Amino acid sequence: xxxxxxIIADDFTGATDIASIIASEGMKVVMTIGIPSAEVDIGTxxxxxxxxxxxxxxxxDAVAQSLTALEWLKTRxxxxxxxxxxxxxxxxxxxxxxxxxxxxxxxxxxxxxVVCPAFPKNGRTVFNGHLFVGRQLLQDSPxxxxxxxxxxxxxxxxxxxxxxxxxxxxxxxxxxxxxEPAIVAAFEAAIKAGHRYAVVDAFNDEHLRALGRAVRxxxxxxxxxxxxxxxxANFGIRPRDASEQGPVSGRALRTAILSGSCSAATRQQLAxxxxxxxSLRIDIDALFAAKPVVEEALAWAAxxxxxxxxxxxxxxxxxxxxxxxxRYGRQQSGEMMEKALAEIARGLVAGGVExxxxxxxxxxxxxxxxxGIRGLSIGTEIAPGVPWxxxxxxxxxxxxxxxxGNFGGPDxxxxxxxxxx
Ligand SMILES: Nc1ncnc2c1ncn2[C@@H]1O[C@H](COP(=O)(O)OP(=O)(O)O)[C@@H](O)[C@H]1O
Ligand SMILES: O=C(O)[C@@H](O)C(=O)COP(=O)(O)O
Numbered sequence: 303x304x305x306x307x308x309i310i311a312d313d314f315t316g317a318t319d320i321a322s323i324i325a326s327e328g329m330k331v332v333m334t335i336g337i338p339s340a341e342v343d344i345g346t347x348x349x350x351x352x353x354x355x356x357x358x359x360x361x362x363d364a365v366a367q368s369l370t371a372l373e374w375l376k377t378r379x380x381x382x383x384x385x386x387x388x389x390x391x392x393x394x395x396x397x398x399x400x401x402x403x404x405x406x407x408x409x410x411x412x413x414x415x416v417v418c419p420a421f422p423k424n425g426r427t428v429f430n431g432h433l434f435v436g437r438q439l440l441q442d443s444p445x446x447x448x449x450x451x452x453x454x455x456x457x458x459x460x461x462x463x464x465x466x467x468x469x470x471x472x473x474x475x476x477x478x479x480x481x482e483p484a485i486v487a488a489f490e491a492a493i494k495a496g497h498r499y500a501v502v503d504a505f506n507d508e509h510l511r512a513l514g515r516a517v518r519x520x521x522x523x524x525x526x527x528x529x530x531x532x533x534x535a536n537f538g539i540r541p542r543d544a545s546e547q548g549p550v551s552g553r554a555l556r557t558a559i560l561s562g563s564c565s566a567a568t569r570q571q572l573a574x575x576x577x578x579x580x581s582l583r584i585d586i587d588a589l590f591a592a593k594p595v596v597e598e599a600l601a602w603a604a605x606x607x608x609x610x611x612x613x614x615x616x617x618x619x620x621x622x623x624x625x626x627x628x629r630y631g632r633q634q635s636g637e638m639m640e641k642a643l644a645e646i647a648r649g650l651v652a653g654g655v656e657x658x659x660x661x662x663x664x665x666x667x668x669x670x671x672x673x674g675i676r677g678l679s680i681g682t683e684i685a686p687g688v689p690w691x692x693x694x695x696x697x698x699x700x701x702x703x704x705x706x707g708n709f710g711g712p713d714x715x716x717x718x719x720x721x722x723x
Contacts, residue, residue, distance in 0.1 A: 306537045307349040308380030309530070310371045310406070312364070312387050312398065313663035314670055315688075315706040317353030318678065320386045320527035322689035324349045325680045327534040328542045333678045333691070335670055336367075337374050342677035342694055348539065350375060355667035356402070357392060358450045358636075364398035365405045372409055382521065382533070383410060388663070389421040389526035389687075390440060390708065391433055391461060392451040400465020403524050407468070407498060410521040414493050417462050417470070418513065418525035420504035423686040424709060426526065427505035431472045432456045435708075444566040444708075447620035449627070450636050450664060458501045468498030475503035478512060485516035499524075507531065527687060555657040555701060555722075556608055558650045559715055560643050561615040562665030564623050565707030571661070572615055575715045580606040581613035584646075586626050589638050596642055600649040611719065614646055617661070640665055644672035657701040659718055666704040678702065684718045685710040 307329065311317035314335070321333045332347040336354065344350055352371040356364035372383060385399075385406055393399045407415050420428045425436040433456050435443035440456040455461055462470045471492035477484045485502070492500050504510050507528070514532015517523055523533075534540075559575060561568055575581065582602050588595045603612045616639040618626070626635045647658060647669040660666045677694035684690060687709045693700045703718055711717070 304379035305344070305347060305350050305375065306381050307384065307530075307533060308372070308375030308378070308382070309349065309351040309384045309386055310368050310375070311351055311353050312357040312402070313355060314353045314666040315663040315704045316386050316388060316527065317351045318680065318689055318691055318704045319687040319706060320384070320530050321349075321351045321678075321680045322683055322687065323527050323530050324351070324534060325689070326541060326683065327531055328539045329534045331680055332694070333680065335676050335678070337370055339676050344378070348537070350378065350380070351386075355664070355671065356398060357387070358394055358664065359398070361397040361401045364402050368402045369405055369409060372406055382523070384530060384533070385522065385524040386527060387419065387524065389419045389424060389426040389528070390435060390443070390445045390453060391419050391458065392445070392448065392453065393461075393465065394451055397465050399524070400462060403499070403522075404466050404468060407522050412520065412522040414489050414497065415499055415520065415522040415524050416502050416513065416517060416529070417458060417499050418502045418504055418510075418529050419458070420510060421526045421528040421687065422504070422506050422510070423528065428458065428501070428503050429505055430474060430503065431459045431501050433458055447623070449564050449623050450632065462499055462501060466499060469496055470499040470501060471495065471497035473500050473502045475505065475509070478503050478509045481512050482515040485513060489516070554609065556655045557611040557657040557659070557719065558603065558647070558655045559611055559613045559659045559661070560647055560665070560669060561613075561617045561661035562639050562643050563662030563705070563707030564617050564619070567710060568661045568705070568707050569617055569619065570712050571710060571714045572613070572617055574712055575613050578716070579611050579613050581615070584614060584616040584639065584642055586616065586630070586635060586639060589642050590630055596645045596649065599646050600653065603650060604653060611659075611715075614643070616643060636664060640668035644668040648672050651700065656698070657722065659703045659705065659715060661705045662707050670702070670704070673700075675700070675702075682721055684721055685714055690718070690722060
């Protein structure tokens with residue numbers, strides 16, 4: 303049948319997030335790391351998620367990579383394209399959501415594209431065009447302190463208009479609640495008024511399913527992972543039984559937890575993990591002083607009991623992150639920690655670790671790329687938006703979970719290991 307849905311995700315945790323939602327709606331989905339290589343057999347996949355690490359790179363590079371991904375998806379017959387970004391609209395001051403969306407809309411000749419990061423199961427809702435995280439506006443949530451993409455505004459129409467070259471409309475919740483025909487009429491009115499984007503209110507799954515039906519004929523959609531929940535049904539696909547996804551593994555695997563996420567949720571999860579398992583903090587000052595941090599971390603990990611997960615983390619609270627960035631620079635601090643965790647991951651896998659739990663989107667991108675992983679198959683969901691996955695191309699398959707910084711409850715890591723068996 304060929305690929306029906308093509309997804310371009312701007313980070314790796316986001317890619318597993320949307321792949322998990324599509325899989326649970328019954329579509330056969332494969333996730334590829336970067337532009338798919340010949341090594342990754344997409345088989346009979348109905349949806350392909352191309353994971354890029356394009357959220358915080360220069361805009362021109364993000365646009366170029368996204369267009370290459372689009373070309374590949376088009377050659378595989380993709381009938382509809384989703385540009386997946388974060389449910390908290392994570393973007394740098396220069397973009398990259400607007401510039402990438404503009405380039406994709408132009409290349410596809412899309413007359414209108416929705417902008418909808420809502421993910422109600424994880425507390426991300428859009429109301430009158432404003433993005434909420436739980437009960438807080440995005441700008442008041444912990445996202446205001448994100449190390450790379452601090453979000454200080456919540457008005458999605460304004461945010462998108464700043465980043466894009468095209469006019470942006472709002473489809474408010476009264477219209478969305480009225481259902482598919484009203485939403486379709488609102489899109490038509492927006493096109494007539496010269497708008498290229500429509501921010502769509504959504505604060506529950508019913509809104510997203512109605513939206514899914516209303517965008518059946520759209521060439522391009524932009525938004526968070528939950529936007530995809532209504533799409534497989536447009537292709538006549540029905541949700542499959544969760545039990546078909548099967549257990550992750552039948553035996554205990556040597557496990558490492560690696561975290562570069564500095565989010566409030568991850569720091570809470572780490573505080574708990576540190577009480578349960580051997581843990582080591584990666585010192586950013588030692589990294590900048592060119593001390594043998596990676597070698598020492600690997601020696602430390604090798605000395606821990608093999609039946610216990612080891613926890614290695616750079617994660618710090620907002621005050622410490624700010625102080626590090628003051629000394630070393632924002633981008634430089636982020637990249638230094640990502641590189642160290644990626645080298646540690648490589649050493650751990652070479653030393654026999656077969657299961658990795660990674661917290662943080664940029665961190666996941668760095669680690670998965672360093673390991674040379676080219677594709678992932680999607681398994682059981684641990685928490686909304688976070689599935690277990692298995693690597694596709696590596697000679698020795700790894701079990702991997704890539705956790706968005708903001709996702710999962712305080713017991714996320716224990717839960718993940720319980721599910722893995
Ligand atoms: N101690 C630290 N000081 C400064 N930056 C850090 C520190 N620890 C981690 N970082 C960086 O913070 C960023 C966190 O981003 P990311 O991995 O995407 O997490 P999240 O999923 O929470 O957004 C990464 O670039 C990471 O390297
Ligand atoms: O949409 C989401 O919130 C996630 O899928 C996502 O993109 C996570 O990004 P990070 O928080 O940077 O991991």
